[in-house]
Amino acid sequence: MRGKVIAAVAIAAGALTMLAGCMMPEIPYDRETAGGIKHVGIVTPHFHPEPDVHLASSVGQSFGLIGALADVGLKAERDKRFGRILQQANFSAQEIFTELLANDLRARGYEVSLIAMRRDKDFVKSYPVHTPPAVDAYLDLYALNYGYIAAGIGSPPYRPWVWMRVRLARAKDSAVLMQDTIVYNPVIGATYTKAVTIPPDPRFEYRTFDLLEADPAGSVRGLRTAIEQSAQAVGKLLK
Numbered sequence: 001m002r003g004k005v006i007a008a009v010a011i012a013a014g015a016l017t018m019l020a021g022c023m024m025p026e027i028p029y030d031r032e033t034a035g036g037i038k039h040v041g042i043v044t045p046h047f048h049p050e051p052d053v054h055l056a057s058s059v060g061q062s063f064g065l066i067g068a069l070a071d072v073g074l075k076a077e078r079d080k081r082f083g084r085i086l087q088q089a090n091f092s093a094q095e096i097f098t099e100l101l102a103n104d105l106r107a108r109g110y111e112v113s114l115i116a117m118r119r120d121k122d123f124v125k126s127y128p129v130h131t132p133p134a135v136d137a138y139l140d141l142y143a144l145n146y147g148y149i150a151a152g153i154g155s156p157p158y159r160p161w162v163w164m165r166v167r168l169a170r171a172k173d174s175a176v177l178m179q180d181t182i183v184y185n186p187v188i189g190a191t192y193t194k195a196v197t198i199p200p201d202p203r204f205e206y207r208t209f210d211l212l213e214a215d216p217a218g219s220v221r222g223l224r225t226a227i228e229q230s231a232q233a234v235g236k237l238l239k
Contacts, residue, residue: 026194029168029178029237034137037170037177040105040238041115041135043124045164047094051086051147051223053078053209054161056187078209082147085216086223093146097227101139104235123167126174133171140167141234147223148212151187157207159200160226161185166234182233184226196237198229 031037053075086093102112113135117124119142127138141164149161161184168178181195204222206212212219 024165024181024194025179026181027176027179031238034177035170037110037136037168039111039113039135039137040168041113041138041171042098042102042105043115043127043138043140044117044119045094045097045101046119046121046142047092047097047146048121048143050079050083051093052145052149052161053082053147053158053212054145054149056149056151079147081209081213082219085213085220089216089220091220091224093143093223093227096224097141097143097231100228100231101141101234104231105139105238108235108239110238123165127169127171130171135171137171137177138169139234139238140169141165146227148206148209148219149185149187157205158209158212159185159187159205160222161187161200162226162230164230166237168238178237180237182230184230184233196233198226198233201225201229 055075055078098114102114105112115128115135115138117128121142121144123140123142124138127140128134143162143164145161145163147161148158150158162182163184164182166178166180166182167176169176182198183195184198185200186195186197201222204218204225206215206219
């Protein structure tokens with residue numbers, strides 16, 4: 001029972017996290033004054049192994065702990081079922097995003113290396129130190145959420161969703177040269193006023209989760225589109 005109570009509390013905490021999610025200070029990138037950043041090392045981005053199929057508001061939230069516990073179970077089941085779809089499609093959000101981002105940066109004139117690191121759902125605490133640095137700067141990214149989200153029952157339908165934070169740190173002294181938040185499909189628009197927001201592609205939307213699940217090829221393609229546009233948005237931050 002204790003575990004269920006903690007899980008229910010996590011729902012409320014998650015809602016608060018969403019409301020405060022974009023309070024991270026924004027630091028625009030100035031390529032001319034950044035100190036000759038030509039070689040960017042992309043630190044292994046963090047993406048949770050399981051997708052997040054999120055219902056931002058539900059009837060259960062009006063019924064206290066009992067409703068919260070019901071929501072926990074329903075969400076876990078949605079995550080599991082959509083995760084199975086991604087597994088069957090051999091879909092790795094982390095690998096797809098990294099490849100797309102690296103190609104985008106190369107097209108913008110950067111030399112790119114992939115820096116393999118084990119990390120958590122936060123910015124890396126300390127970056128590799130080399131003398132001289134093997135790269136000019138480290139591009140550090142982590143996804144808070146990715147998958148599908150609907151505002152609520154009877155509200156706008158399920159659409160792809162990606163929410164991530166990005167930071168560029170100079171290799172020689174770890175000075176932060178750029179920092180921002182990327183949100184594909186800003187369902188809770190007022191909380192993303194300090195973020196780079198991307199409107200969802202109208203081709204990929206589902207009135208119910210059952211309809212989403214019944215279209216595995218389309219729902220996977222929709223998420224890939226969201227990840228591709230998010231990678232492009234990160235690249236634009238370094239233009």
